Amino acid sequence: MKRIVSIVMLVALMVFSTLAFVQNASAEEAKMVGTISKIEMSADKKSATAILKDTKSGEEVTIIITDEQTLDKFMDKRIVEGDEIRCKYEKVDGKNNSKIFKKTAGC
Amino acid sequence: MSGKIVAILVGCSLLAATVQAKDHPGKEYVLKNGYQGPKTCETCHPGKAREFLGTVHWKHASKVDHVDNINPNEEHGMKDRIYTMCNGNDIVNNLKEVPPNALGKTKFTGCNTCHPGDHTSDVGSTGPQAEQAIDCLICHSSKYDFSKRKAVKDKDGKVVMTQDRSTEAAANIGRPTIKNCMICHEAAGGGAMIKRGFSMAKDAEVHVTKGIICIDCHQVKNHKFPTGRDPNNWAHDGIYMTCVGECHSAKPHSDADYNRHTATIACQTCHIPKTGGAFSKDFTKWEKQSNGFYEPSTLKREVNETAPVYAWYNLTVSNTPHFIGPKGSRTDGKSKIYPFKIFQGKAYFNKKDGQLLSMDFAPPIANGDTLAGVASAARILGIKDYEPVPGWQTIYFGSNHQVTPKNKALNCANCHALNGVLNFKELGYSSKEVERLTNPELYFEKLLKLQQENE
Numbered sequence: 126m127k128r129i130v131s132i133v134m135l136v137a138l139m140v141f142s143t144l145a146f147v148q149n150a151s152a153e154e155a156k157m158v159g160t161i162s163k164i165e166m167s168a169d170k171k172s173a174t175a176i177l178k179d180t181k182s183g184e185e186v187t188i189i190i191t192d193e194q195t196l197d198k199f200m201d202k203r204i205v206e207g208d209e210i211r212c213k214y215e216k217v218d219g220k221n222n223s224k225i226f227k228k229t230a231g232c
Numbered sequence: 233m234s235g236k237i238v239a240i241l242v243g244c245s246l247l248a249a250t251v252q253a254k255d256h257p258g259k260e261y262v263l264k265n266g267y268q269g270p271k272t273c274e275t276c277h278p279g280k281a282r283e284f285l286g287t288v289h290w291k292h293a294s295k296v297d298h299v300d301n302i303n304p305n306e307e308h309g310m311k312d313r314i315y316t317m318c319n320g321n322d323i324v325n326n327l328k329e330v331p332p333n334a335l336g337k338t339k340f341t342g343c344n345t346c347h348p349g350d351h352t353s354d355v356g357s358t359g360p361q362a363e364q365a366i367d368c369l370i371c372h373s374s375k376y377d378f379s380k381r382k383a384v385k386d387k388d389g390k391v392v393m394t395q396d397r398s399t400e401a402a403a404n405i406g407r408p409t410i411k412n413c414m415i416c417h418e419a420a421g422g423g424a425m426i427k428r429g430f431s432m433a434k435d436a437e438v439h440v441t442k443g444i445i446c447i448d449c450h451q452v453k454n455h456k457f458p459t460g461r462d463p464n465n466w467a468h469d470g471i472y473m474t475c476v477g478e479c480h481s482a483k484p485h486s487d488a489d490y491n492r493h494t495a496t497i498a499c500q501t502c503h504i505p506k507t508g509g510a511f512s513k514d515f516t517k518w519e520k521q522s523n524g525f526y527e528p529s530t531l532k533r534e535v536n537e538t539a540p541v542y543a544w545y546n547l548t549v550s551n552t553p554h555f556i557g558p559k560g561s562r563t564d565g566k567s568k569i570y571p572f573k574i575f576q577g578k579a580y581f582n583k584k585d586g587q588l589l590s591m592d593f594a595p596p597i598a599n600g601d602t603l604a605g606v607a608s609a610a611r612i613l614g615i616k617d618y619e620p621v622p623g624w625q626t627i628y629f630g631s632n633h634q635v636t637p638k639n640k641a642l643n644c645a646n647c648h649a650l651n652g653v654l655n656f657k658e659l660g661y662s663s664k665e666v667e668r669l670t671n672p673e674l675y676f677e678k679l680l681k682l683q684q685e686n687e
Contacts, residue, residue: 158522180522194433197411202379209523211423225534227424229521 267402309467316577335524340383429509462630508535540571557628580620644675
């Protein structure tokens, strides 16, 4: 009986550790500086996707933006395609959710 | 917060909502006649354009009587000052096209990019042409299309700033919103929230959370804006503001102990516990960006990531080549303890007279040559006798925005515990006083009671 309990405990521990690892892995944070090649607002204007071309690697990354301030900047064209952006995002379930999305330029 | 204050806040919010929801009375006129710039506004608001030309927003300067080593009879400000957050000004960094970089790319840049004129009528210009050049809508329209505001060369090769003068933008005007203010005020110093490092988002500023906007506190009269007393906010419209007034009394807390502190501690000290943005820059060494342009090397943090420093401040400013910051002391009878964002910048100083030299950014943006930038600025300013040597300047920026909710403000232990944020010794207290000020007897019972209530 003791042995069975130990095995069950061990399996439970392994499952828990794996899940914890998967959760951590799925919420990985990343940063990049890139030029916007495309902005697309959702129909309800509550989110947008922006494609950023990484200035270092040239790789295109699709970012999902939901914060009101950045959405407003898309709508009144304070941020437009061609602008260079400093972005911090969180990778969750294969999607890149923006946490910081700012133009690099200033006066 | 007292019931009276809550009632006032709710009243303000409702009034603001009503005012915002209401169309501008001139909307029909604009829709019928189109928008021809300030002369359209002046149909109903005569004299306002000329009035605006006399303000800091247009002149980027005013007489400055609270800063050391400045002639109080002359006008100074962003127009001409030199310090190491910017190392340039409207004169040496007048909006221009920079030379091509190694990739053959060029761009327009300048400190006066935010100036609400068209660049032909620039900082401090006067007369009928200047009056008609004002971009009223950038501050007053909620439908401004920013893709229409950009620096371009006209047919004569002059750099001009275009504006959105569309009927749609003009038909949607009103009191400036937070967005209208932050278009310029968040972009200063080299990027979003770099210079002052505060956010005016709903989740960052308790006033904004409650529906209060910039001009509810900065109550504008005749286009003149009351300002606070940031040691780096030199130019002003002659009107100052404090927290104490319509909304907050001089004894705003329900706790008498906290109220006793207001004689020596500024509201900001406890209620703005964090700041952010750039905390150091090196103008002698620019970093090459992936687009081929160079930018000054900058160490920066996000808003809310920097702990302020605290100092006595009597609202006058020490201004030397290596230090710009608050004057004051515990004993002068005028000072209070304020929070500041401390910033250190490296730039070139003139070995001949010790003064900080300015830099024209056009050469270093293109190729990283900072000494060429100093030489160009010296030419523009007519300085012939100089020898550039690198050095550091320390600057204290006022921390006056990003007010935190009451339950996140500093409490007794945040200052009076041994590891508290205030360095009492540096603030002028004797060892014996420090011992008394950091004794848990001061706060233990009060905080224990509070802890029990919250558990």
